[in-house]
Amino acid sequence: MPDLLSEDDTRSAFADVRAAELSLVRPPGTAAAHRTVRRRRTTAALTVAGCAALVLGAASLGIGGLGDDGETPGAPPSGEAVNLTALAEIARAALPLDDEERERVVNSSSGPLDADIRNTDDAGRATTYQLLITCVGAGSIHFQLAAGANRIEEEIDCGATRMAAAGGAMLLSLPGPESRPHEIAVTVEPDVRALYHAGYAYVVMQL
Numbered sequence: 001m002p003d004l005l006s007e008d009d010t011r012s013a014f015a016d017v018r019a020a021e022l023s024l025v026r027p028p029g030t031a032a033a034h035r036t037v038r039r040r041r042t043t044a045a046l047t048v049a050g051c052a053a054l055v056l057g058a059a060s061l062g063i064g065g066l067g068d069d070g071e072t073p074g075a076p077p078s079g080e081a082v083n084l085t086a087l088a089e090i091a092r093a094a095l096p097l098d099d100e101e102r103e104r105v106v107n108s109s110s111g112p113l114d115a116d117i118r119n120t121d122d123a124g125r126a127t128t129y130q131l132l133i134t135c136v137g138a139g140s141i142h143f144q145l146a147a148g149a150n151r152i153e154e155e156i157d158c159g160a161t162r163m164a165a166a167g168g169a170m171l172l173s174l175p176g177p178e179s180r181p182h183e184i185a186v187t188v189e190p191d192v193r194a195l196y197h198a199g200y201a202y203v204v205m206q207l
Helices: 007-024 030-044 048-054 084-094 099-103 162-168
Strands: 105-112 117-124 128-137 140-147 150-157 170-175 182-190 198-206
Touching: 084 105, 084 128, 084 162, 084 198, 099 105, 105 117, 105 182, 128 140, 128 150, 128 162, 128 182, 140 170, 140 198, 150 170, 182 198
Parallel strands: none
Antiparallel strands: 105 198, 117 182, 128 170, 128 198, 140 150, 140 182
16 A cells, blocks of 8 residues: 655655646746737727727717827726726717707617617608717728618718717708608618727608
């Protein structure tokens, strides 16, 4: 029968194994650290300072320089994400609607620009529609309003503040088709700078 190890012998054996394993661990050098930073910049195209600026209150957002380093922004890595929910809320608050216009709203949407947006409603009955749209953050958006076979499209730059977004909001009118009911569709497509770095809001009103 083999001799049993004492408690001290067991601890000593584990210490030797741990020391041997640690000697094999090779800490990342400067080049590896540079690769990590570069990859994060390529993925996020956003500095920590930029992240902090984008989470400012509804009065204003400092967005200067987003996506201006010549690299293609992508989804921000975990822990470095832009507060897209806050941007969407600011965009919604920036829509310059009066009480009369609010009563004519038949369709509305707001949210983060983390993908192309397409919303449809198959219960349209109006003879004319109006689309009021804006966005807050970096870049610009291309959007389209469709009612049946009728279509109208445009592009606007996103405002860096609530006031800029309100001033840059665009209002388009489109006649509805004669058939009732008909489909209403709104498409919002962010450019590469706005993707993951902006929020949008719109309302569709009937006349």
